Amino acid sequence: MSERGDVDTTIARRRVLDRAEIPVDTAQLAHFLIGKMLVRVLAEGVAGGRIVETEAYGIGDPAGHAYRGITRRNRALFLERGHAYVYLAYGSSFMLNVSSETPGVGAGVLIRAIEPANGITIMERNRGTERLRDLARGPGRLSAALEIDRRLDGSDLCRAGPLWLGSDGRASGEIGQSKRIGLTHAADRLLRFYVRGNRFVSGPQALNR
């Protein structure tokens, strides 16, 4: 789809999401974010793409990082909806979440994959591969491709800054729902959302039907 020449046009049609339009409820936000754009502004250019996979970690969820209350690490989950919570998993992979619910309530949505649209060469360099499908399929890969790390923890994604959420007004395609990936607790709940048939979605085939 997106060739390197049409990048500027795509960006021009894009607008930053207004906090007022994004759902307060965590699962609703996870569904809402499918099809929206994730935009990373870097010194070397703009990189990003369409969100194709998310997971909700709502109020009282034993699998969520906010489950045991606020700590230094997870405090961004307690910010007003639309802020970034970034943490390091398994010592090597950064995870990007969007805070949800009301201020003081800890919950968020994990962004698991994007369909690359802009700054392909930047992402290829950051990932060390030219395989388009592998650039941002999976939360750790997505963060590596977009140079997302703890410096972005707590930043406002509803504002034109280094990292923001946008909309180009286009529909996402059919949205599927499944169990979340890689969990041991509360693994049965259907809180993962993805674009059906999209090859940039991560996880096993059985969960992507």
Added chain:
DNA sequence: TTGGCGATTGGCT
């Protein structure tokens, strides 16, 4: 102060 444990990934069988 310490030890067990991940919301993962990539390499190897």
Added chain:
DNA sequence: GCCAATCGCCAAT
């Protein structure tokens, strides 16, 4: 498909 790498977090010592 299996599994080790890797390190910050946090509950328990």
